[in-house]
Amino acid sequence: MRVRKTSPKRPGRAVFALVAACAIGAVAAPFAIAGASSQPTVTAAADDGPNDLLLPTPEAPRISNGPYAGFQLCGSPAGDPVVTSGTPTLAATLEAVAPPGTVESAEPGPRRKVLFEVDTAAGAPVTHKQLTSDTSHDAAYQLPEGTLTDGAYRWRVRVKDGATESAWTAWCSFTVELR
Structure with missing residues (x-):
């Protein structure tokens, strides 16, 4: 009588794929949560735009001491941003790639008009x-x-594309402390 040696069963490809997918999800989830905006996305109807198109409000307004300094997010639980430069950089992410129902041009170059508004904390235009x-x-x-x-100051931003425009972002309060 012959005895056959058998090795224990190895997990199949499906098990490896499932484990890999779970690992990728576990790594990516914190980044997705961290990148989520704490401000709600609001859309505003276009002023007399064709078919009353909507344009999303810019997201993640942020401020830094300059173009190569790290950004501080507006609306952070840590409090209002503080800048120590007289020339801070204001920035926002434009989630509005193209209003619904339109086709974005494949041509490189300028695409959107972006309006920045800076006021004192009391509301006087700067x-x-x-x-x-x-x-x-x-x-x-x-x-x-x-x-x-x-x-103390505050700023906000909105985007225009042709006849459509977004709502303003919420005001971002910040303090300037020059050295």
Whole structure:
């Protein structure tokens, strides 16, 4: 009589695929949660736009001491951002790649008009600037030297695309403490 040696069964490809998918999900979930905006996404009807199209409000408003400094998110539980530069950079993510029902141009170059509004904490206008974003995803504006002094301010942003425009973001309060 012959005895056959058998090895224990190995897990199949499906088991490996399931384990890999769970591992990827466990790694990606914290990043997705961290990247989520704490502000609700709001859409505003276009002013007399064709077919009353909607354009999403820019998300994740943030501020930094300059173009190469790290950003502080607006609305953070840690409190209002504090900048130590007279030329901070204001930035937002433009989730509005194209309004519903339109086709975005494949041509490279400027796509959206972005309006930045900076006021004192009391609501007195400091500067209002309209720029054209070079991408469909982000917009940034570095305030010119001498625009801000020590004190409390607030800013907000919105995007325009042709006849459509988004709602303003919520005000982002921040403090300037020049050294």
